[in-house]
Amino acid sequence: MVGGGQLARMTHEAGIPLGIKFKLLSDTPQDSAAQVVSEVVVGDYRDLDTLRAFARGCDVITFDHEHVPTEHLRALEADGVPVRPGPDALIHAHDKGVMRAKLTEIGAPCPRHRIVADPADVTVFAEEGDGYPVILKTVRGGYDGKGVWFVRSEADAHEPFRAGVPVLAEEKVDFVRELAANIVRSPHGQAVAYPVVESQQVDGVCDTVIAPAPDLSEALSGEAQQLALRIAAELDVVGHLAVELFEVRDADGNPGILVNELAMRPHNSGHWTQDGAITSQFANHVRAVLDLPLGDPRPRAAWTVMCNVLGGDYPDMYKPYLHVMARDPQAKIHMYGKDVRPGRKVGHVNTYGDDLADVLDRARHAAGYLRGTIVE
């Protein structure tokens, strides 16, 4: 696996019972996954020679992030190394411009969008619709709210162009809430769909995920799952695909969905599956990239809630960690081995049960207490 973050850490964890020998390409020996994996190569994934040396002897290469240059992935494939997901799929997660073009081509519902040339062109784009505000995104390099701007006027629209990367403009969607449809697909086309979840963001960062999404009609849930399965098939995705969605209402109040983002790897909106589903997203990602039969994605509890643990003002979480464990012996805490820095994702908590209000309260309390925003 290329990339030593928490997704690689949890993928390794899920691979252990499957008998998988996991090899990691990590930026540093201290990275989250590098702390727990036996075979770690420290190196820069942007360097083709490093990637090639790493790939030698691997049965398959997969990824913790979307940042490996597409031409490097093609070079690995030319060397005969299976790359899953492959570069032709991954380009859609790597480049938001390519993603929007492809989704539009296959008829997937998207916000109004186009590549814009400069601030003046942003105003033209705004006026083609309902005017400002507009969302601007650099087509490459963004995540967790980085590389995304909420722009209220042409004067606001200069910053995104400074990186020298093409800029995508999108209408500001007046959404009801955010959903995610997560599926896993294997090379021979077997696919499983997890229940559609509700994802709540705070300051552009995922805060809470509720599985399944409360009060979501069976029709809309099925539509979202079918859409995710279709995107995976059309783009030939292998492994876990997260389709982040906006739930919207049309002029008549009828519900619908629009695709916000794609991620082709295990995803924060699927962390609940570790404790809430029969087979976790990580285990199924491993099974998919190795072309093993996929595991059952169904939920094990009526409700599962995931809350991210962000770093707070106190670098030492040991005492709150003890408190949270003692207060709720059922809470499932997942720590990433990262140093605490304010706002940094350092772990998450999963809770599950029959009563959503209780499950939500327990997850929020545990995550808030670990961060230091709740002190009782």
Next chain:
Amino acid sequence: MVGGGQLARMTHEAGIPLGIKFKLLSDTPQDSAAQVVSEVVVGDYRDLDTLRAFARGCDVITFDHEHVPTEHLRALEADGVPVRPGPDALIHAHDKGVMRAKLTEIGAPCPRHRIVADPADVTVFAEEGDGYPVILKTVRGGYDGKGVWFVRSEADAHEPFRAGVPVLAEEKVDFVRELAANIVRSPHGQAVAYPVVESQQVDGVCDTVIAPAPDLSEALSGEAQQLALRIAAELDVVGHLAVELFEVRDADGNPGILVNELAMRPHNSGHWTQDGAITSQFANHVRAVLDLPLGDPRPRAAWTVMCNVLGGDYPDMYKPYLHVMARDPQAKIHMYGKDVRPGRKVGHVNTYGDDLADVLDRARHAAGYLRGTIVE
């Protein structure tokens, strides 16, 4: 953790979400756990200098097996390294003679037993009770049926004395079935009790575990749990304690229990907890030895069944592995990364659900298919 077997492998897996940095002392770099742990020291646990060098910088030392010499554990403690469970507890799992003496002292129900001097003394022991057959055990070094003899006559009784280790004689218990009461205890005395399970052995090796034990009365189940908790407290056990039990009937047909063996580490009879309990034995063992608050031991399903996967005649399990995954997407397969040798434990399968017959059938089919004893 000292010892690189599958118990260490699965303890590391359970420590990853807890944010634990795991260090391993392993006999070889190919051992089950050594394949998946970042920090591995290859060395001999019987060598005190090796143990001391390994222990440097560890917050706590725990064990995958009971074979570390007691005097070495005392030396580590004298060096100031917390050893959990400590040597005064572990001696009871290390030496069956010491274990029987202590259990008798605290009034725990045991089979009739005493240390025997030679084959003639075995006959005296037999005639003190109902005669032959008698069970003979070397007090140290046995596991999985090794170091245990079923002796029908004095002529059979020579072999056990050849190792030069004291030999314990025990009556052959006419048991109804075997049970295990598993608990976890932390240094400050917090303890949790898992549901009592039924354990089925084939040729002296654990084959199937059913959780909870079917048709076990609440009274006997409570008695077994209380007994395990009392043994842990009296022996000052820290971590996971497995109390292997015989379920017996007295002359009037009233049910009772006798202690068969103790294990002070995660145990085969607790593997079902990985998928069947809120907190696994491995996670609670880690929490206990680090003196973290313990997790909820309650079951997540009405029935969970664990079947061991033993090596069969075919060294390559890949095709049966595919078949089993495809046939039952709900089955939870745990492989240990070991080379297949006939009769060797190379993995286990957990299944769970509401219908015991179905759950049992699925686990047995998967394990049998992997071994090669079931081919359809």
